[in-house]
Amino acid sequence: MYFFLNYLALSDLCYISTVAPKLMIDLLTERKIVSYNNCMIQLFITHFLGDIEIFILKAMAYDHYIAICKHLHYTIITTKQSCNTIIIACCTGGFIHSASQFLLTIFLPFCGLNEIDQYFCYVYPLLKLARIDIYRIGFLVIVNSGLISLLAFVILMVSYYLILSTIRVYSAESHTKALSTCSSHIIVVVLFFVPALFIYIRPAITFPEDKVFVLFCAIIAPMFSLLIYMLRKVEMKNAVRKMWCHQLLLARK
16 A cells, blocks of 8 residues: 555655646746747646546555455565556556646647636636637547546446455454544545546536636645545554654643
């Protein structure tokens, strides 16, 4: 689990770093400008890192399923080589998907209006600037991003349904331990996929609420992901508990 968690944390940090610095600069400046090249680079990197996170979350669900439902075969199935292969597959899948989104956007004819009402560059606000009929391209974006996100979310929910069905026959102690293992992952999955599905599983139109969901998906959800998994570690719990006890002692004095 910690092997995949390391890569999830790395992708979260990189994902936040792609969006947050430019957002902070824009908050401090009156004119908020991004060049065409930087916009395309941001488009590619955000989709690349976001897709890697989706695939790693699926890999972690698979890891939990093997650990709980097929625990006697766990060390045979989840070898170091197989885990490395899964990470390579996650990166490859993320690159292919982000490249397809990038190619859908880079050849669009942009002219005239060059303002987007959004925190960073992603597909739908850029489609709004295109001087062509975007119905077909919008449909391809739904198939490419929306259905992939929906399929990943369904796979994750099915995997946890199988896990919950399996642990019903376990003892109370094993039941609690299995739920403790899976609870953090389920929370992170919901935090990440709910705004992502709202953004992409719909026609190529923009809503005022998009800003909230995009900000949540790009910054808040990855930050909470790191925090949730960090607080699940026993060492971190003990450190936080000691810090609180120390603060209480100081307050009493």
